[in-house]
Amino acid sequence: MKKKLLISAYAISPTRGSEYAAAWNTVTHLAAEHELWVLYGMSDNHMGDTQTLKGYIEDNPMRHVHFVEVRAGWLAKAINLLNKAGFGWFFYFAYYLWQKRALRAAQEIVKTVDIDVVHQLGPIGFREPGFLAGLGKPLVWGPIGGMKIMDSRFIALLPFKARMKFTIKNFINRYQLGHSHRIKSAFKNADVLIAATRLGQQTIKQYFDRDSFYLPEQGIGGNVLPCVNRYNNIEQQDVHLVWSGSLIERKNLKMCLDALSAVAKKNWELHVLGDGPLRKTLEHYAAQKGLADKVTFHGHLPRREALRVMADAHLHIITSIGEDNPAVIFEAMGNGIPTLTIDHCGMGDVICCKCGVKVPVDSYENMLQRMSSVLNILLTNTKILVDMHQSTLLCANEHKWDKRLKKLNNIYDEAIATHNQRSMYMSGNHLTMV
Incomplete structure (x- = not known):
């Protein structure tokens, strides 16, 4: 009524x-x-x-x-x-x-x-x-x-x-x-x-x-549609990873960089969306880790451009240590992009085994080891990402606005x-x- x-x-x-x-x-x-x-x-x-x-x-x-x-x-x-x-x-x-x-x-x-x-x-x-x-x-x-x-x-x-x-x-x-x-x-x-x-x-x-x-x-607003072309021949190209957020301590990009530096496979590129006071420090840290040619810092882009970068990704990574429900997990899900996250905060509630991988909260060393292991598996067996793309779309439908309404x-x-x-x-x- x-x-x-x-x-x-x-x-x-x-x-x-x-x-x-x-x-x-x-x-x-x-x-x-x-x-x-x-x-x-x-x-x-x-x-x-x-x-x-x-x-x-x-x-x-x-x-x-x-x-x-x-x-x-x-x-x-x-x-x-x-x-x-x-x-x-x-x-x-x-x-x-x-x-x-x-x-x-x-x-x-x-x-x-x-x-x-x-x-x-x-x-x-x-x-x-x-x-x-x-x-x-x-x-x-x-x-x-x-x-x-x-x-x-x-x-x-x-x-x-x-x-x-x-x-x-x-x-x-x-x-x-x-x-x-x-x-x-x-x-x-x-x-x-x-x-x-x-x-x-x-x-x-x-x-x-x-x-x-x-x-x-x-x-999630709008239609949820498969982007099959993005995942076509994924085994013959670099896997596009995306991380999005303010470059501050709470968002914890450093953990993402640490995990990637420990990954044996090199068939990936990371796109960092966002800006903040730690940008220069994190750019220098990425270079120290030997990742300068693998990581692109886009800075703060207009919303439409940022969403275009997101839509080109195969895997979304979030390493924040404190959140409620960051919009980026829904933006990724709406594009059929699975998420790798720490299993806590709103991310732990929203992401399931169909639309992502959750790393249990533990010591930093143990979380880092698990995250690197997951990335190695996904980069070695990229068909898993193709399958997760399809199941992520199903999960996305559960968060659409018609159901929220x-x-x-x-x-x-x-x-x-x-x-x-x-x-x-x-x-x-x-x-x-x-």
């Missing part, structure tokens, strides 16, 4: 990836069946940068979507200057203030629109749950992420500064999950919770004794039913007390 949905999607864009794309894809697909009012505050690099979305909406009006820009106040803008300067944690203070304004904008909307469900959509981090529970409407929160406590074995591999950063982040995560009254209230007050990962489901149950739906924030519709119905039951319970208690 068609519903009127109020969605808070702070960061949303039709041209960017990651959480911007997750919010955009959610909104555009929901609009096929519902009418939406979407609160947003950013479509470009920083809070208040909304020119891309506004330009797109002007050229491509969407009949069933009402975009409502929520402008940050002067204090939020001032605080966000520190975020722009590289002090990332200050973003949460600015974002808290933005959420206050989002509530006021939402209150104006519900004065004239009979909203059926409110959805606190994104960003997915649990630290800032917003204030939309104050509307008194059925409330869905999620997908919720960012709750992972990073494994100490990964932290031990990092340089001192990065070790300190992630050790402090682990401490803050534990403290906020266990002691933040506001976060605890948000988990309690939402009618339905959505966890971005299986571990997130367990964490929500452990800390807040609430059940939640599991639904990654990302999905059915799940969201069920979640919205559940939120309405739960909200009504809660209202009846509270009303019943009140009558008993009288």
Whole structure:
């Protein structure tokens, strides 16, 4: 049944990836069946940068979507200057203030629109749950992420500064999950919770004794079609490997380079998509490992160009030590490209034996040995990649948006039913007390 949905999607864009794309894809697909009012505050690099979305909406009006820009106040803008300067944690203070304004904008909307469900959509981090529970409407929160406590074995591999950063982040995560009254209230007050990962489901149950739906924030849009030509005569050409992500410690490209340097077979080439502060260091490291002529650093490419490079690959590799659900695993899957990953985070939930290979979390040496062994096998027996291409396409269909939309519709119905039951319970208690 068609519903009127109020969605808070702070960061949303039709041209960017990651959480911007997750919010955009959610909104555009929901609009096929519902009418939406979407609160947003950013479509470009920083809070208040909304020119891309506004330009797109002007050229491509969407009949069933009402975009409502929520402008940050002067204090939020001032605080966000520190975020722009590289002090990332200050973003949460600015974002808290933005959420206050989002509530006021939402209150104006519900004065004239009979909203059926409110959805606190994104960003997915649990630290800032917003204030939309104050509307008194059925409330869905999620997908919720960012709750992972990073494994100490990964932290031990990092340089001192990065070790300190992630050790402090682990401490803050534990403290906020266990002691933040506001976060605890948000988990309690939402009618339905959505966890971005299986571990997130367990964490929500452990800390807040609430059940939640599991639904990654990302999905696959468009058609999933076989690219047989890419795999034709694969045994007579170099196998194209692709790695995509920011060149920072958390994304852990160094592990991918270490694994490839230990591979005996040389019938491969690696394409690195992304940029970041470690680019020069990693380019030098690749040269030290004797891989300079095997690895191409493409830097930050426009989204369409990056997807073209991805579409030419035979195998996707992800070595990140901390994620929820990176969009790249769905982009690879949508092209029928299997993934080699560490078996943790969202990657461990999404990737199965049909669409990839998962290396168990272990000591760095053991993970590296297993990863190199897998690569040797795949490069020696390239027909395995051809077979995995076909089975990856089958897995991709399970993550397409038509199936996600059915799940969201069920979640919205559940939120309405739960909200009504809660209202009846509270009303019943009140009558008993009288």
